[in-house]
Amino acid sequence: MSETWHILGVGSIGGLFAHRLHHGGATVRLLARSRTSANRTIRLTTPESDQSIRFNCVSVADEGDISHLLITSKSWAAGLALQKVRHRINHQTTLVAMMNGMQHIADLRAVAPECPLFLASTTAGCHRDKDRWIAAGTGKTLIGHPTGSAAPTWFETWQRGVPALEWCTDIDERLIEKVAINACINPLTAVHRVKNGALLSEAFKAESNSVISEVVAILEELGHTKLASGLHSTVRAVMTDTAENTSSMLSDVLAGRRTEADSILGWLLTQSTHDRPTLRALLSQLQSIEPDS
Numbered sequence: 001m002s003e004t005w006h007i008l009g010v011g012s013i014g015g016l017f018a019h020r021l022h023h024g025g026a027t028v029r030l031l032a033r034s035r036t037s038a039n040r041t042i043r044l045t046t047p048e049s050d051q052s053i054r055f056n057c058v059s060v061a062d063e064g065d066i067s068h069l070l071i072t073s074k075s076w077a078a079g080l081a082l083q084k085v086r087h088r089i090n091h092q093t094t095l096v097a098m099m100n101g102m103q104h105i106a107d108l109r110a111v112a113p114e115c116p117l118f119l120a121s122t123t124a125g126c127h128r129d130k131d132r133w134i135a136a137g138t139g140k141t142l143i144g145h146p147t148g149s150a151a152p153t154w155f156e157t158w159q160r161g162v163p164a165l166e167w168c169t170d171i172d173e174r175l176i177e178k179v180a181i182n183a184c185i186n187p188l189t190a191v192h193r194v195k196n197g198a199l200l201s202e203a204f205k206a207e208s209n210s211v212i213s214e215v216v217a218i219l220e221e222l223g224h225t226k227l228a229s230g231l232h233s234t235v236r237a238v239m240t241d242t243a244e245n246t247s248s249m250l251s252d253v254l255a256g257r258r259t260e261a262d263s264i265l266g267w268l269l270t271q272s273t274h275d276r277p278t279l280r281a282l283l284s285q286l287q288s289i290e291p292d293s
């Protein structure tokens with residue numbers, strides 16, 4: 001029998017995965033920050049289909065244990081969001097955090113140290129246009145536990161509903177690679193307000209190289225030598241493959257939303273024992289242009 005999955009942070013990715021877990025056979029409940037109606041319809045348009053599903057919607061303040069919780073807020077909001085359902089979770093609650101950045105990992109562990117925390121990352125692009133969720137493509141989704149353990153039984157539900165899903169026994173390494181790539185691309189695109197591919201041009205070459213070199217140095221400090229040695233070419237490949245994309249950080253800046261800079265650049269800076277002046281300057285530039293949460 002499939003599980004009940006509650007979803008905390010029902011934005012673009014939360015709505016997409018509500019559909020996917022529903023298709024995997026899970027009973028899905030959306031957690032609302034304030035009391036709303038008992039149901040919420042999410043219309044999801046993908047390149048292949050257009051489907052509306054009516055989900056049961058419950059308030060974070062309600063009572064009742066949560067067995068499986070998918071958290072899809074922004075990284076900086078995850079700890080605060082989990083705090084709101086703290087009374088509904090216990091050592092048997094499975095937590096899955098699916099978001100970019102790294103800061104949420106420590107924040108979630110601080111709120112619920114007794115819960116098994118699984119980490120996930122997706123390249124499935126999705127955005128909202130009023131009441132419609134629009135998915136760009138299937139993307140790839142990685143999930144795993146930092147101990148490198150084998151997949152638990154609930155993973156079968158995910159396998160049935162989530163396309164291009166991979167269980168990872170090295171999820172930490174994969175997330176660190178993702179945060180390193182995001183740190184090399186997103187802040188520069190956001191500060192200069194350019195698409196990802198523009199960073200390959202002569203105009204941004206020097207600054208981009210110094211960002212990548214500082215991230216490489218931090219990866220080396222952390223012992224990720226293989227990631228470090230390939231980072232320059234990995235980043236250039238992602239810039240090329242996503243040349244026409246507006247990065248998530250630039251989208252946040254253009255929409256006047258708080259970015260995930262703290263959780264990406266800020267987290268990397270906290271991992272280093274050396275000064276990293278280019279990254280530090282970029283972080284303070286981003287902090288100066290973004291609204292308070």
Ligand SMILES: NC(=O)C1=CN([C@@H]2O[C@H](COP(=O)(O)OP(=O)(O)OC[C@H]3O[C@@H](n4cnc5c(N)ncnc54)[C@H](OP(=O)(O)O)[C@@H]3O)[C@@H](O)[C@H]2O)C=CC1
Pocket residue numbers: 008009010011012013014033072073074075077080081082084098099100101122123124125126127248260
């Ligand atoms: N969208 C995409 O294409 C991709 C996103 N990601 C990553 O996935 C994560 C989620 O992104 P995305 O879905 O786009 O973000 P959204 O801003 O669309 O969704 C975040 C959701 O979290 C909710 N939230 C914020 N604070 C709280 C809180 N304290 N309690 C409960 N809910 C809260 C927001 O609620 P409210 O609406 O009320 O503010 C919002 O619905 C990010 O880390 C992002 O980088 C990764 C790959 C692709």
Ligand SMILES: CC(C)(CO)C(=O)C(=O)O
Pocket residue numbers: 100181182183185186196238242245246247248249
């Ligand atoms: C496209 C890419 C890889 C750029 O870092 C990304 O993940 C984002 O925009 O957040």
